[in-house]
Amino acid sequence: MSKDEDDEYEQQAILEQVFGHSSSSDSSFDSDSDNCYSKWERIEKVKGLWIVRNFLSSHKQSRLLSSIASENWFTQPSINQSMRFGYQNLPRWAINLSDSICQSCSSSPSPFLQNLSMRYPFFDQMITNVYQPGEGICPHVDLLKFEDGIAIVSLESSCVMDFTLGDETVPVLLEPGSLVMMYGEARYVWKHEINRKDAGFQSWKGQLLDQTTRTSITLRKLCSSPPSI
Ligand SMILES: O=C(O)CCC(=O)C(=O)O
Ligand SMILES: [Fe+2]
Numbered sequence: 001m002s003k004d005e006d007d008e009y010e011q012q013a014i015l016e017q018v019f020g021h022s023s024s025s026d027s028s029f030d031s032d033s034d035n036c037y038s039k040w041e042r043i044e045k046v047k048g049l050w051i052v053r054n055f056l057s058s059h060k061q062s063r064l065l066s067s068i069a070s071e072n073w074f075t076q077p078s079i080n081q082s083m084r085f086g087y088q089n090l091p092r093w094a095i096n097l098s099d100s101i102c103q104s105c106s107s108s109p110s111p112f113l114q115n116l117s118m119r120y121p122f123f124d125q126m127i128t129n130v131y132q133p134g135e136g137i138c139p140h141v142d143l144l145k146f147e148d149g150i151a152i153v154s155l156e157s158s159c160v161m162d163f164t165l166g167d168e169t170v171p172v173l174l175e176p177g178s179l180v181m182m183y184g185e186a187r188y189v190w191k192h193e194i195n196r197k198d199a200g201f202q203s204w205k206g207q208l209l210d211q212t213t214r215t216s217i218t219l220r221k222l223c224s225s226p227p228s229i
Contacts, residue, residue: 038104045170046163048184050110055101055179061155067093068128068215080130085222087124098123098219101151101179112183116149123151123219131157133211136194139164141187146220148187152180157214160202163190173204174216 043049056064068074071091073082084090090098099122106117116122125146129137136159142150154174163170163186170190174180182192196202202209 038107040104040108040110042110043163043170043172043186045168046165046172046186046190048112048182048186049163049172049190050108050113050181051172052104052179053175054177055104055153056177058177061177064093064097064153064217065155065215067091068217073128074130077132080132080135082128084126085124087121090124090126094123094126094217094219097153097217098151101153101181101219104179105181108181110181113149113181116183119147119149119221121221123221125220125222127218129216129218131159131194131196131214131216133157133213134196134198136196137192139191139193141189141191142220145223147223149181149183149221150187151219152182153217153219154178154180155215155217157212158204158209159194159196159211159214160204160209162193162195164193165190171204 038052038055041051041053043051071082073079084094087095102117102122105113108114131137139162152174155176158173158175160171161174161180163172172180196211196214202211
């Protein structure tokens with residue numbers, strides 16, 4: 001799976017510590033392509049978990065929210081999720097988003113993500129979720145019918161996503177416009193959850209997070225053959 005590639009990343013990181021790298025901070029990497037500025041950050045405690053905090057500018061976030069609104073999926077309060085299966089069934093904006101994630105992965109410091117960017121189609125399944133204040137998602141590992149390498153793009157309200165393994169919890173702040181990529185252990189071994197049960201429940205570095213509506217777009221690729229694990 002991703003172990004060798006993660007080890008390869010670690011070796012590269014050690015070399016950079018010894019010989020230096022143009023990018024200054026540890027576990028960060030800058031790339032600038034097609035007006036898309038991607039600073040990849042590795043969540044060290046969860047192997048295979050990476051985040052780009054400013055993946056989408058405010059302008060791109062607004063455009064994406066308008067595109068979602070124009071689908072008219074969420075016209076009733078009881079409907080908070082829309083799923084599309086198959087590349088040909090993805091809306092144009094989801095294909096564009098998938099393309100820019102793919103491009104960003106190709107210039108990421110992770111050998112796994114670089115290699116993943118050669119997959120075609122990169123993603124062929126999409127879920128858009130709308131969470132009202134107080135709503136989140138229970139701890140889970142994504143279904144094995146999806147291949148390794150899963151993306152989550154966050155819009156609107158910030159929230160904390162907890163990654164748990166046994167009694168260990170690693171909280172990750174998901175801000176609007178951020179991109180999370182998970183693979184390997186982060187995808188198959190750690191559970192992820194968003195617990196927004198009570199207003200004022202979530203906090204980050206001692207600050208309460210203001211819970212408003214949150215929208216997320218999850219992009220995945222269906223396994224073409226049954227998973228081997
Ligand atoms: O909404 C999110 O940020 C996460 C969604 C998720 O984990 C899923 O659909 O499997
Ligand atoms: Fe999930």
